[in-house]
Every structure is written in structure tokens, then in C-alpha cells.
Amino acid sequence: MMLTNEERTRLIRLAVEAREHSYAPYSNYKVGAALVTASGKFFSGCNVESAAYPTSMCAERVAIFKAVSEGEREFVALAVVTGNGGTPCGACRQVMAEFGLDTLVLIADVEGNLKQEAKVSDLLPGAFGPRDLGK
Ligand SMILES: [Zn+2]
Numbered sequence: 851m852m853l854t855n856e857e858r859t860r861l862i863r864l865a866v867e868a869r870e871h872s873y874a875p876y877s878n879y880k881v882g883a884a885l886v887t888a889s890g891k892f893f894s895g896c897n898v899e900s901a902a903y904p905t906s907m908c909a910e911r912v913a914i915f916k917a918v919s920e921g922e923r924e925f926v927a928l929a930v931v932t933g934n935g936g937t938p939c940g941a942c943r944q945v946m947a948e949f950g951l952d953t954l955v956l957i958a959d960v961e962g963n964l965k966q967e968a969k970v971s972d973l974l975p976g977a978f979g980p981r982d983l984g985k
Contacts, residue, residue, distance in 0.1 A: 853927045853954055857886055859878040862958050868894035868909065869931050869960065875899060876906075882931045883909035885917060885953075910942040914949065917978035927954040927975035935965035938973065946970045947977040 861884045870884025876899050884894040888945065895912025910930055928939055928946065937957055938946070946953055951971035958964050971977070 853886070857927070858929075858956065859884060860892065861927060861956060862931065862962050862963055862964070864892055864894045865909075865929040865931040865958070866962060868896045868913070870896075872896040873898045875884060876901075876903065878885060880933065881909040881936075883913040883928060885913050885925050885928040887917060887922040887937075888926055889922065891917070891920075891922060892959070893920070893922070908939060908942050910938050911945050912983075918949075922951055923947055925953045927956060929956040931958050931962075933958055933960050935959040935963070937966065940974075943970065943974040944977070947974050947979050951977065951979070 864884035865882040868884060869880050872880035874880050874897055881897040884892060886892050893913050893916045895916055896910045897909045902941040935957060947970050953970045955968055955973060956964060957966040
């Protein structure tokens with residue numbers, strides 16, 4: 851599925867806006883994410899930390915889980931925005947792979963500058979996935 855320039859711009863803008871809600875008092879590393887589904891719906895998320903560090907959640911997975919919890923499982927693209935254009939962590943790459951290796955991932959900084967664009971299959975080569983469990 852193709853991503854229009856309008857959708858691309860909107861995704862990054864939504865991720866920048868979601869980042870404003872980031873709750874990151876420990877790392878101070880604010881992250882925002884936004885995705886667009888095959889049905890054309892947009893979902894966004896921010897990272898949410900906890901004093902019990904491992905219970906924190908990344909922005910990308912918040913956006914994905916919000917979409918899945920509303921019945922969406924096909925994602926065309928996901929944008930992630932950080933202060934320095936950092937890339938998604940391994941756990942998020944694994945969850946992205948669960949819902950499609952062809953999803954386009956846009957990695958941008960908070961100014962909206964696109965740093966990298968790659969498919970999930972490029973970010974997580976040889977991913978273990980649903981097929982490995984016969985799904
Ligand atoms: Zn992550």
C-alpha cells in the first residue's frame with residue numbers, strides 16, 4: 851500500500867504532537883508515534899514511564915496497541931519522533947513485525963526532519979513471527 855505525501859506529513863505531525871504528552875520523568879527521552887491503518891484511520895501514542903522501570907511502555911507500542919484494541923490490525927506506516935531521531939527499540943520492532951513486515955517506518959526528529967525510512971523487514975531481518983507458529 852502506498853503512503854501519500856499528505857499522510858506522511860500528517861503522521862509525523864501527529865507523532866510530534868503525541869510526543870508532547872510523553873511521560874518520561876526518568877529518562878527525559880520523550881518519544882511520540884503515530885500510525886495509519888489500511889482503513890485510513892490514524893492512531894498516536896507517547897512513551898509512558900514508571901518508577902518501576904521495566905513496566906514502562908514505548909510510544910510505538912502504545913500507538914499499535916491502541917489501534918489493535920479498536921479492531922485495527924493492518925498498518926500502512928508508522929512514524930516515530932524523538933529529540934534526536936532515534937530508532938525504535940528491539941521490542942517495538944518485534945511487535946511491528948507481528949502486524950506486517952511491509953509496514954513503512956518513518957523515523958524523524960522533533961523538528962519533523964525525516965532521518966530514516968525503512969520497512970519493518972529491514973529493521974528486523976529474519977524476524978520470528980506468526981508464521982513460525984503456523985499462523
Ligand atoms: Zn520500543
